[in-house]
Amino acid sequence: MDKPQRFDSRNALSWTRSEPGPEALRRWHLDLFTPRGWYTLGAGAGLIALAYVLGRHELMALGVGLAALAIASWLLVLRARRTTSLRRRLHSPAATVAEPALVTLECPDEVRIRETLPEEFGPGPELEGPGAVDYELVFRSRGVHLLGPARQVISDPLGLIRGMVSIGQPQPVPVRAQIHPLARFASLGERMLTGDARFSRSTTADYYDVATRDYQQGDSIRQVHWKATARHGKLMVRQENHVATAQALMVLDRTAEHWQSGGADLRIGIPQGLGPELSSSRRFENALSLACSIGQRYADSGYQLLFRDLDGSPLVGGESLRLSEHAARSSFEDFHLASAELGPLPAAPGQHQAQDLIGANLHRELLSMREEPVIMILGQVSLDQAAALAALSRTVRHVELFLLAAHPERYAQVQQLMARTGWNIHLLHGNGSLDDARGVS
Template identity: 30%
Template structure:
């Protein structure tokens, strides 16, 4: 501990020792014995400071809390440090410094007044994060110093705090989604259809059934007491694909097309989970996470999306395979640059349910020669046409666009039906997520 304290001598303390050495040398050269007394005094002060700091035995506890516990990118949070003196000896003035990653700003420094035995004090400081991810706050370091500032000893707590900075989530409105009814309709057997619609919506009376559910027309026709069938809840399912390939995006930092795509995926995923959907979140790097509707699914989704990084995978083939195994369900693809082959495979991945493609014009996030830009624009328009022709609803995304501005009602087409994403059900009965409206 003495060695550590010696290494903690400040510039002032080292200057005292240097002055003591100079006074000693001058005393021998000049033959002045009084200078030796001065040299002894100059050397004694930093040595006593080293011993005093080394023998300091403070027992301090530190707890840290972050509010809110999960931070959205671009917002601020507050960190509270609570320091308590557990020893019987009062502390002196403490210099505190919190260790922070560069993305969270400069390390904050505090001066904490004297703490008596069992006394505690707290300090707050703000943080603001513009880049999503997981970060570690701490440890807290405490500088112990003598009253003359000749020696400083730094001690660190071991406890740190992990925080999750999630992508920005924009509120989306329920919108009508164009598509087929193949995913929500149930074909009736021929024998049932020949008996009419009443036979499909009624059943025989059972002991305990409510008489108010008696279907008198069917009862009169069959000669047996018939009741209306209960509505059977059907689950809403969907898959959200996020293209995070390095080759599919342009730009750097929070203003890159990848960050726009991650934020769009977070907004759409949370919107659908709140609407009662059970989802699969799929990425090009192999992530395939099942998400249940509700707050629990949102927390898992945001935690996963907070850690998404640009992958070096060149093709979307692995992610598109996941689409091919899920028929007649909601499909949402947030994709960057696509080759003609990838666009063809994505178009073919639609299997009859509602399909939405958020097509990001990634080249608009970078400065490229005019000739290359013209070629990129031509390919982009071709991809829009190819996906639209295959039945996808395409949402073109360019710099400055907001997913909340793209996720808006569109004019109904001449297709056979229109589907709607319903608001979250409040009656305890799960909807199938779509309501067909015959054209």
């Protein structure tokens, strides 16, 4: 089986875009006439005019014949041009930035089809129907990109008409934020992810949250609880054998002013299909990608993730708490899919005081996560806001805080203040690459 052709927007910088014809011609499909077609049509019109002046009937017949030939070819090609059975299939529910997405284009009719890719990819693959063609797309930006409409190559045997016309409808393709391996943060939540943290309401998926009892003859060696055995000095076994799912809170700063501050932040447009683009920045894209990367790591360890913004509003619509291994993965997948449409939001006036970084709803939720892990990803924080945030450390103990700053060197005082909390603080250059992030943690 042949390997599918791969299209990567990073490698499509040198393609030459063909200039479309004038709008008036394209509206009536007159751009389908080849130079030979225009010459034939023009010659027919010229002979008709000359016959009218000279009064020669044979010239009139020849001119009408040439013009009729060109127009008839144009009408016949337009009539027979469309195929209604074109089908495009994405092999996964959504694509992910920097990962190949497999697409299949199928057509049962005897036509020649050229796929229309997003503009940054250049010309798409061609298909000679009936048949199918597989190809891979590697997106370099998240959002809702459009595939299609495909274009059918049409022509007539005389060479008077040739061109491409659109068939079908554009298909939206959600592209999720990139997942990074996070080698830079190898110790991220290590104590919590190994089951050493004891939660009041839940535990990690690899730690059995059960009562223990003395070993009895016939008990399996697999039931031995080694920590309890070491603590009591005799063999202890698990009284029950079930796995609970832990709970974690992910807080992502979506305040536009925190991510788009002056000339330090490069503005980025995130496509949203047929709708207007989302306004974003390089720092926010890194923050969203970091949230997805950390979320995947926690979900793989069995954590049920709750996703909130600074006001305590859910980042995923219809979020519900279902403590199970399947729900842990499902909650992350819902957030990862929603990342195609998330963007910074302007702060509503009077939402909460300027000196308060977090809203009342999030404050209450944080106080309920006394022993569960909390991950906070921020774009900007003042010294007063940092002091108010640090006061929570007396209650909320297990926090990984990431500050993606445009100028990390300006946050020395904030870092010193937050270092006293006992939380894990990561101060990063927000406009850099997460794969080789540098900062102080």
